[in-house]
Amino acid sequence: MACNRQAMTTHYRPGEPVDWPAFRADLAGLQIDDRPGACERAAADYHWYSPLLAERLRGRRADLVVRPRSLYDVLRLAGACARHRVPLTVRGGGTGNYGQCVPLHGGVTMDATALDQVLGIEPGLASVQAGVMMHALNEAARAGGQQLRMWPSTERIATLGGFIAGGHSGIGSIRHGILADPGNVTRLRVVTLEDPPRVIDLLGADIQKAHHAYGTNGILVEVDVALTGAVEWQHTITLFERYDDVLRFGLAAGQATIDGSIDVFQLSAVERRITPYYAGLRTRLEDADAMFAQVSPDTLPAYEALAAQWGGRLVVRGTEAELLAQGLPSATECAYNHTTLEALKTDGGVTYLQVAYPGPLDADLVARQMQRFGDEVLMHHEFSRAGGALVAFALPLVQYFDEPQLRALMQSFEDDGCTIFDPHTWVLEDGGMKQVDPLQLDFKREADPMGLMNPGKVRAWDEIVLGRPGGLL
Numbered sequence: 001m002a003c004n005r006q007a008m009t010t011h012y013r014p015g016e017p018v019d020w021p022a023f024r025a026d027l028a029g030l031q032i033d034d035r036p037g038a039c040e041r042a043a044a045d046y047h048w049y050s051p052l053l054a055e056r057l058r059g060r061r062a063d064l065v066v067r068p069r070s071l072y073d074v075l076r077l078a079g080a081c082a083r084h085r086v087p088l089t090v091r092g093g094g095t096g097n098y099g100q101c102v103p104l105h106g107g108v109t110m111d112a113t114a115l116d117q118v119l120g121i122e123p124g125l126a127s128v129q130a131g132v133m134m135h136a137l138n139e140a141a142r143a144g145g146q147q148l149r150m151w152p153s154t155e156r157i158a159t160l161g162g163f164i165a166g167g168h169s170g171i172g173s174i175r176h177g178i179l180a181d182p183g184n185v186t187r188l189r190v191v192t193l194e195d196p197p198r199v200i201d202l203l204g205a206d207i208q209k210a211h212h213a214y215g216t217n218g219i220l221v222e223v224d225v226a227l228t229g230a231v232e233w234q235h236t237i238t239l240f241e242r243y244d245d246v247l248r249f250g251l252a253a254g255q256a257t258i259d260g261s262i263d264v265f266q267l268s269a270v271e272r273r274i275t276p277y278y279a280g281l282r283t284r285l286e287d288a289d290a291m292f293a294q295v296s297p298d299t300l301p302a303y304e305a306l307a308a309q310w311g312g313r314l315v316v317r318g319t320e321a322e323l324l325a326q327g328l329p330s331a332t333e334c335a336y337n338h339t340t341l342e343a344l345k346t347d348g349g350v351t352y353l354q355v356a357y358p359g360p361l362d363a364d365l366v367a368r369q370m371q372r373f374g375d376e377v378l379m380h381h382e383f384s385r386a387g388g389a390l391v392a393f394a395l396p397l398v399q400y401f402d403e404p405q406l407r408a409l410m411q412s413f414e415d416d417g418c419t420i421f422d423p424h425t426w427v428l429e430d431g432g433m434k435q436v437d438p439l440q441l442d443f444k445r446e447a448d449p450m451g452l453m454n455p456g457k458v459r460a461w462d463e464i465v466l467g468r469p470g471g472l473l
């Protein structure tokens with residue numbers, strides 16, 4: 001069936017003319033906004049962290065924004081886009097960092113945030129519409145004594161569909177692994193860009209066909225996601241004399257979490273030159289390196305004792321609400337890409353990199369890198385679990401000069417055996433994935449046979465299917 005459909009398909013090429021009046025007539029009754037301000041807002045995400053993306057994606061926006069309220073609306077929109085060959089970009093909370101929801105070649109932005117229904121919660125599982133905000137889902141789950149297994153540090157303003165399509169891991173990943181680990185996401189319901197569109201349920205390993213595809217492999221409309229028992233996590237700050245000791249402690253605490261002797265939901269190491277950027281902590285931390293962590297109340301004494309073995313002093317503890325009441329940030333907002341956000345609020349000269357280290361993390365290597373890079377690079381590491389193993393990666397802040405400087409820094413990390421996930425590109429394979437994923441390319445042929453979903457994002461599509469260089473604007 002899919003092959004026949006493909007045989008009839010002509011692939012979309014950017015610049016094709018669109019019969020807008022006919023397209024709009026097909027969307028009659030849907031919520032449409034074509035005001036320039038609305039299109040501009042719908043093209044804004046957090047790609048401005050990167051001076052290169054800010055420059056190169058400037059002015060890219062949709063011609064109109066459509067906000068479906070039901071699966072029926074999504075089917076009408078997808079069918080109309082396919083019929084009239086209009087590019088479609090899906091947008092959730094718009095918190096992605098790589099311009100994932102910036103429409104590269106105009107068309108329609110589909111705002112998914114009205115698809116926000118929690119369809120059902122049972123022990124260990126939530127079924128939701130993909131546009132639900134993760135914070136709202138967590139609140140609904142907590143009412144029944146459960147919570148999500150993980151969320152990005154943007155949990156308050158990001159959708160679950162956006163996390164699955166654009167994210168990787170986050171708070172909770174030290175306990176439950178990354179999104180792609182089996183069992184974390186158990187079903188994706190996808191609408192294809194065809195006329196008429198199809199609805200496909202992906203289960204088990206098939207979820208990888210649409211996970212982390214930057215909204216190019218069908219529209220996610222429903223998600224089943226695993227839940228775990230709710231814990232009143234203690235948000236903590238522990239100070240150390242040396243950053244490499246924070247990392248050694250992180251390795252020990254991460255392993256203890258895997259072994260089950262302590263219960264930790266977040267482990268974020270941040271060096272002393274970064275913590276003054278955090279609102280609320282500017283003058284409250286001594287000149288020391290810090291571990292921001294979320295720990296279960298039951299195992300907090302064991303966590304504190306372990307930290308002491310590495311010279312750590314636990315100086316802040318409390319629930320999220322208690323910290324916020326004291327004017328302190330939650331541990332969540334000192335982690336992942338919140339570090340870069342906090343720095344950029346007062347220092348427009350910084351940007352960042354994403355660096356994975358060969359396991360197990362070598363704290364001495366990081367110490368040598370800090371020596372080598374001096375004031376150009378400020379260190380921040382996240383401890384996580386992936387495929388059952390303890391992993392660590394850095395989101396270092398960089399004092400930015402120009403692109404050659406960034407490329408040289410990336411090369412320098414790579415020379416140390418690290419892997420760079422380049423946050424300064426909009427191309428899927430050049431940033432997060434590092435390689436063409438044949439499974440995803442095959443599914444794109446099925447779910448988006450004309451290549452209408454934000455064309456220009458997928459190098460493999462441009463190069464293998466269209467036969468033109470990828471990464472072009």
Ligand SMILES: Cc1cc2nc3c(=O)[nH]c(=O)nc-3n(C[C@H](O)[C@H](O)[C@H](O)COP(=O)(O)OP(=O)(O)OC[C@H]3O[C@@H](n4cnc5c(N)ncnc54)[C@H](O)[C@@H]3O)c2cc1C
Binds near residue numbers: 090094165171219337
């Ligand atoms: C301060 C800050 C901290 C962050 N921390 C983390 C972190 O801890 N971990 C992490 O992984 N990421 C993190 N991110 C990146 C981002 O916030 C998350 O990945 C977030 O979950 C994206 O959700 P969103 O709803 O904002 O998605 P959007 O930005 O709206 O979209 C992201 C991608 O998903 C696609 N998409 C959205 N909805 C759908 C849908 N229904 N169907 C198909 N495709 C869709 C879009 O087209 C786009 O390509 C952070 C970003 C910032 C700015």
